[in-house]
Structures are given as structure tokens and as C-alpha cells.
Amino acid sequence: MARVTRALALLVLGLFALLAAPSFTALRAEAAPKKKEKAPWVGPKKGSWVKILRPESYWYQTRGQVVNVNQKAEVKYPVTVKFDRVNFSNVNTNGFALWEVIEAPAPGPGEV
Ligand SMILES: *[C@@H]1O[C@H](CO)[C@@H](O)[C@H](O)[C@H]1NC(C)=O
Numbered sequence: 001m002a003r004v005t006r007a008l009a010l011l012v013l014g015l016f017a018l019l020a021a022p023s024f025t026a027l028r029a030e031a032a033p034k035k036k037e038k039a040p041w042v043g044p045k046k047g048s049w050v051k052i053l054r055p056e057s058y059w060y061q062t063r064g065q066v067v068n069v070n071q072k073a074e075v076k077y078p079v080t081v082k083f084d085r086v087n088f089s090n091v092n093t094n095g096f097a098l099w100e101v102i103e104a105p106a107p108g109p110g111e112v
Pocket of ligand 1: 058088
């Protein structure tokens with residue numbers, strides 16, 4: 001009889017521990033870093049206008065619109081710019097380094 005009582009006591013204790021203890025998954029969720037913490041945007045905004053400062057570029061000193069800025073630091077030419085004019089290869093986009101572009105005002109109506 002004593003053995004049965006002991007076993008019962010252990011069972012109750014075990015159940016209590018299961019119910020009262022915070023689940024491990026809950027603890028893990030709290031300890032995990034917050035996902036999708038927004039890092040500040042590097043470079044000009046998408047859709048903004050920039051002037052090209054690279055002298056050897058076909059589009060030197062012309063204005064183009066930012067398509068995207070790759071946010072990975074290891075990308076050499078992260079700023080993708082789209083132009084109204086195509087170069088001799090019939091291409092109208094090019095990648096630039098952050099320091100090869102400067103923010104420019106958007107063209108006025110009818111202006112390029
Ligand atoms: C036109 O632009 C593209 C992208 O920058 C470049 O790869 C290509 O060499 C250019 N073509 C000429 C003729 O400059």
C-alpha cells in the first residue's frame with residue numbers, strides 16, 4: 001500500500017510540474033531575437049532621382065531614377081539606376097556605387 005501511495009504522489013507531483021512550469025517553447029520564443037528588425041535603409045530611396053558622378057559613365061551628369069539599392073555591404077555597385085536614354089548597347093540601366101550618385105530633384109513636367 002505504501003508503494004502505491006508513493007507512486008501516486010510522484011504522479012501528482014509530475015503532473016503539477018508539467019502544468020506549472022513554463023513550456024520550453026515559450027522560453028525559447030522569449031529568448032530568440034526579434035525577427036525582421038528593420039535596419040535603416042542605406043542609400044537613396046527607390047524611385048528617387050539621382051545624378052551620376054562617374055566620369056567614364058555614358059550617363060555622366062545625367063539624371064536617372066533609382067530602381068533598387070542592394071542592402072548587402074559586399075555588393076560593389078548596389079544602386080541600380082534607370083535612365084530615359086539608352087547607351088550604344090540599347091541598355092538603360094546600370095549599377096553604381098553609393099558615392100557615384102547624388103540625389104537630384106525629380107524632373108519637372110515635360111523635362112527629362
Ligand atoms: C551599356 O550599358 C551596359 C550596362 O552598364 C554596359 O554593360 C555596356 O557595356 C554599355 N554599352 C556601351 C556600348 O557602352
